[in-house]
Amino acid sequence: MTVAVVTGSNSGIGRSAAVDLAAKGWTVYGTMRSLDKGTKLKAMADEAGVTVHPVVCDVTDTDSVNKAVAEVLDDAGQIDVLVNNAGIGGNGVAEESPLEMYAEVFDVNVMGIVRGVQAVAPHMRSRGSGTIVNISSVAGRIAALAQSPYVASKWAVEGLSEGMAQELAPHGIRVVIVEPGVVKTAILAKNEDAPNESGAYDAAYRRLFGFYMAGMANPGHPSEVAEVIHEAVTTDEYKLRWTCGWGGPELTANRAKVSDEDWVAMGAIEDDAEYNARFKELFGLDLG
Secondary structure, three states: OOEEEEOOOOOHHHHHHHHHHHHOOOEEEEEEOOHHHOHHHHHHHHHHOOOEEEEEOOOOOHHHHHHHHHHHHHHHOOOOEEEEOOOOOOOEOHHHOOHHHHHHHHHHHHHHHHHHHHHHHHHHHHHOOEEEEEEOOHHHOOOOOOEHHHHHHHHHHHHHHHHHHHHHHHHOEEEEEEEEOEEOOHHHHOOOOOOOOOOOOHHHHHHHHHHHHHHHOOOEOHHHHHHHHHHHHHOOOOOOEEEEOEOHHHHHHHHOOOOHHHHHHHHOOOOHHHHHHHHHHHHOOOOO
8 A cells, every 4th residue: 555645735736646646546645724625626536436535734834734744644554655746836036026925935835845854754764665756846947037936946945855865865765856847737827926016027027928828828737747746656767856747848958958158148138039039949949
């Protein structure tokens, strides 16, 4: 029996992952801040003919995380896989993003992972096995325009995970980073705001939304991410980073080939058509 805990399972990637993993025969516990948020999860699980056990957990509350992990351990006796999926977006250039926004995004996207790991790792160490899956983003590998709080949090997730992978390897615990590109989830609909208070960053915000409009023409599906999670956990050929979704493979592979100077120079291009052409040249993605 494989027991998995998926945080933020009431929507998007988390919901799909919870149901898909349950369909593969795993015992799955899906966390959410309150049980009344789990109606769509239950409906999706019922339609698939599987059970996902709902657990109340607020990843910004250490006591809540500890209580949720204890509840699962009491019920199932073990936790083999922790999927740190809960996350929020955060649009804004650095100059115009309130410090409170950075704090909120980091509390969920970074500290939420830390809380989960600190609650689960002692159990996994005692058993000498387990997998921790941290859902990052291509924005953790490439500094997407006008999403400074979100990008900074996902770069932090990458560093946290990379270090954690070495720290936990001697204890038989696998750490995996999943880096989706554009995937059709509720986080996009909830992430349409852009401060632009000064009016000085029209181009940056225009290109931010242009990127997502291009991706949403053929977005990845949450089930793709769920499949990647399953493969990353079960494969005998361990790999730290996995990507999927629109733009995922292209952005992660090509950013490593683009010099920092070329990256910065692209940001200085004034004409959108010229910017899009250069983006396609460097990354192989058509922004329209």
